[in-house]
Amino acid sequence: MALFDAVLELADDHLVLGHRVSEWCGHAPMLEEDLALPNMALDLIGTARTLYDYAATLEGLGQTEDDMAYLRNEREYRNLLLCERPNEDFAHTILRQLYFAAFMEPYWTQALDSEDDVIRGVAGKAVKEMAYHIRHAGEWVIRLGDGTEESARRIKDAVEALHIYTDELFEESAADGVSGLPSRAAIRPAWEATIDQIFAAALLSRPVVQYPQSGGRAGRHGESLGHLLAEMQSVYRAHPGATW
Amino acid sequence: MSGEVPLWEVFIRPRNGLAHKHVGSLHAADEVMAVQAARDVYTRRGEGNSIWVVPSVAITASDPDQAGENFEPGEKIYRHPTFYEIPDEVGHM
Numbered sequence: 472m473a474l475f476d477a478v479l480e481l482a483d484d485h486l487v488l489g490h491r492v493s494e495w496c497g498h499a500p501m502l503e504e505d506l507a508l509p510n511m512a513l514d515l516i517g518t519a520r521t522l523y524d525y526a527a528t529l530e531g532l533g534q535t536e537d538d539m540a541y542l543r544n545e546r547e548y549r550n551l552l553l554c555e556r557p558n559e560d561f562a563h564t565i566l567r568q569l570y571f572a573a574f575m576e577p578y579w580t581q582a583l584d585s586e587d588d589v590i591r592g593v594a595g596k597a598v599k600e601m602a603y604h605i606r607h608a609g610e611w612v613i614r615l616g617d618g619t620e621e622s623a624r625r626i627k628d629a630v631e632a633l634h635i636y637t638d639e640l641f642e643e644s645a646a647d648g649v650s651g652l653p654s655r656a657a658i659r660p661a662w663e664a665t666i667d668q669i670f671a672a673a674l675l676s677r678p679v680v681q682y683p684q685s686g687g688r689a690g691r692h693g694e695s696l697g698h699l700l701a702e703m704q705s706v707y708r709a710h711p712g713a714t715w
Numbered sequence: 716m717s718g719e720v721p722l723w724e725v726f727i728r729p730r731n732g733l734a735h736k737h738v739g740s741l742h743a744a745d746e747v748m749a750v751q752a753a754r755d756v757y758t759r760r761g762e763g764n765s766i767w768v769v770p771s772v773a774i775t776a777s778d779p780d781q782a783g784e785n786f787e788p789g790e791k792i793y794r795h796p797t798f799y800e801i802p803d804e805v806g807h808m
Contacts, residue, residue: 503756610747
């Protein structure tokens with residue numbers, strides 16, 4: 472079941488972050504971002520759907536992707552804490568996107584050589600999407616950091632708030648040692664290089680984290696995930712078996 | 716926010732051999748962000764892959780009041796290139 476666990480972890484990361492980003496729909500600071508953010512959310516949710524479908528197949532208990540997404544409670548969710556962090560302001564949202572995409576792009580690039588057909592298929596599509604997420608979020612981080620006094624303060628606050636969740640990206644997990652999936656720890660140099668390059672242009676520095684936060688893989692989440700799931704799952708739980 | 720951000724005109728080319736066509740405008744802080752925004756706003760339905768953006772202030776427009784001086788081809792139908800056949804090999808002209 473190691474592969475099942477690993478696929479479920481990845482699926483949860485993508486669905487939870489995708490739902491978070493989708494919360495901006497209709498609320499973004501400008502029309503252009505009001506389209507860009509849901510576009511990115513749909514990329515993430517699309518990846519999550521394929522992965523849930525694959526997880527359900529691996530599990531072999533006849534569950535559907537909807538059952539996986541809508542009928543598990545927060546202790547059963549294994550997403551990274553980074554993915555569930557609230558949107559706060561635009562700076563928080565865009566930095567969270569950069570942190571995640573800067574990890575997933577090299578991850579999927581390695582997965583292009585996977586011997587697992589489904590993983591290879593997901594990687595082929597996701598690697599291009601993540602490259603764009605890095606570019607979009609990265610350009611914004613640079614302009615916020617090197618922009619006005621207020622934008623610089625907001626992106627600095629976001630780094631302060633979110634960097635403590637980044638170590639969890641590289642933690643050993645169910646995914647490690649599973650043939651067909653890249654090692655998460657090995658992604659760190661590529662991630663740091665991307666972040667350092669963007670931070671240098673954004674006049675930001677990568678903080679030293681004394682107390683990294685983790686626990687998401689074991690189902691130990693912050694309060695905010697419960698609120699997210701309550702909203703996301705409400706329709707399916709009120710109307711079991713509903714389709715759309 | 717949009718009030719402080721420059722306006723850009725967006726041109727998309729559907730595929731090689733065709734011309735870039737004006738598709739609309741958007742707000743962006745600079746040319747890099749304008750190209751990204753154009754991707755997100757105007758290419759979601761596969762409209763094309765080549766994107767141009769031009770600062771709206773760089774465009775010089777004709778005066779609508781002088782539209783009367785423009786050509787009125789009327790019966791000069793020979794100005795429409797419809798009296799000869801274009802070989803298939805030529806493709807789009």
